Amino acid sequence: MTTPAFRPPLVRSSDRLIAGVCAGLANHLGWPVRMVRIGMVVAALAGGAGVAFYAWLWIMVPTADESSKLSARQPASPIAPAVSAPPVGEPAAGGGAVGVGIGAPPGSWRTRFPGMPYGKEILLGAGLLLAAGILIARLVGLDVPLGTLIPVAAILGGAAIAWMQLDETRRAGLVDKTKADQAGGWARLAAGLALVVAGVLLMVSGSGSWEQTWLALLASVAVLGGVALVLLPWGLKFWRDLEAERTGRARATERAEIAAHLHDSVLQTLALIQRRAGNEHDVVRLARAQERELRGWLYRDPDRGAGQLSDRIKEAAAEVEDSLGHAVEVVTVGDCGMNERTEALVQAAREAMLNAARHGGGAVSVYLEVTDDAADAFVKDRGPGFDPGSIPPDRLGVRESIMGRMRRHGGTAAITSSPDGTEVRLRLPLTGAAAPQGAGNNGNGTYGADNNGEEPQ
């Protein structure tokens, strides 16, 4: 794997002169701190740009402490993504323990706007760019109608802040005691605002002309906007605290879910194992089954649909493991959907696994490879082997369940056996059902499909 150069996250350092901005920046960029500080001072002398930049970073960049709280939820190991992404379709098993008091689902800002991971930053940045553009335009000599722009900006700013506020309260479920549906809530809010505005307008217009009303309205909006700007840093801070807290709560929910799962599965199994400690066979069987279940839970790929051929083969292997207490290792390459014929392949493979687990020694290896042309399944054990030709003809297991079944569905089966072990090879052509019957044995089988045989009981 090609590891990209590691870059520490941008956080305000605790090793600081003022607010740790320069040290954090230097750490993030991998530059010497002294250089960054000097650069900042020079920039500050150049028309105050450095000061503005510094203040901006001060507000927007979290301290190392806050950041570590936030990122504690990010997985440290590749196992963790599977753990920390709560399964979507599953009932919240841990609901009893925690997870009360969370009105809205912990789908945060980022998940609700998947294409816009830094909406807040982008919005503020766009605003600043706009302001800068206007300033430059004025410097160049363009006539910008500041008289209208400023009030408009104030109104927009006020609206944005109000919206921000509303959004956050709604999500945190603080004010949302009377929470009807979201749409209803928004409608109510809009209606209320409209009423208030209308009321104010009526009141003011009763005592004077429309012009005065407008002026008064503009003035008050401007004042409100100014106040909002002054309060913005605190608002942002407050918001960040809330977000941190919300993340913490989401983590607690995840923990609860993991705990519930571990309790339901692993702890129960461990208790069972302790009670059956005397029976080695049972202990191994329980441990294998639990391992399989836990692996399925940790490593499953949520994007993959269930019920594919490889899943069915793994299920069959699990059944054999459970019933016979014999390890069955499954490796699959490629996959395809199920139909009557692939079901036959699964059944034949299952029969082969049962035979291998019953008569073979050591672990059973199963390999499934699906290509565009065919599905091949191999079942190998390390038993003492047998002579497929010497099996009495009245044993139905191998002859019917494996050979016959494969042949009936246009596939082939071959068995190789030596003192080192036995391998059953199943092949099912996938294109065109009219496959040659009994022809071919994968090129290197030692016994053809018609050598009906069965392992000795």
Next chain:
Amino acid sequence: MSNQPLGKGAESVQSTATRVVIVDDHAIFRSGLKADLDPDILVVGEAGTVEEAVAVIAAARPDVVLLDVHLPGGLGGGGRDVLAGSAALLGITRFLALSVSDAAEDVVSVIRAGARGYVTKSISGAEISDAVRRVAGGDAVFSPRLAGFVLDAFGTAPADIADDELDRLSARELEVMRLIARGYSYKEVAKELFISIKTVETHVSAVLRKLQLSSRHELTRWAAERRLL
């Protein structure tokens, strides 16, 4: 995978004992593994975190490091960070990855970081001893599951031009990988294909090299899908 790899065994033992360092964050597992290893394998150091591991490996300069994929410390990359931290030793010391996980991203990421093989923790003491000797001898150790991943990533259609193309497996390499995925030991693969064990090892090493160096579109895409890049 418990069938793998059997075969060569004693022939590859060098005159001196193989010196290994065990890196795993579970002390119980370390001591169990130590007890399970054959007597000609000498454990010269143990470590439980990335930092400890890098220090111990640099000090002990072992032949082989048995490296757990999931480790605390470092940059959060576990075994990969140990490999990155020991990059200077990669020519001398060989790494055999060891994990309970059989997730593709874990396996492929340590292999691509420089490990010479990958085995699961459930394999027996004799098998892991054999794997250690094999890795110490410069060969690669493929479990059936790793072979499956390789086939998955490189596709199952053979390359037209053999051997030197990084992005494809030759027909022979595919055959070897398939047999390993089917649970064959190197010896059995050699017998099945009528070639020598040495040739099997050459093929496996070639596949390992391709797995480490290939920028094959499918491999990178496959890795990206699994959040590897």
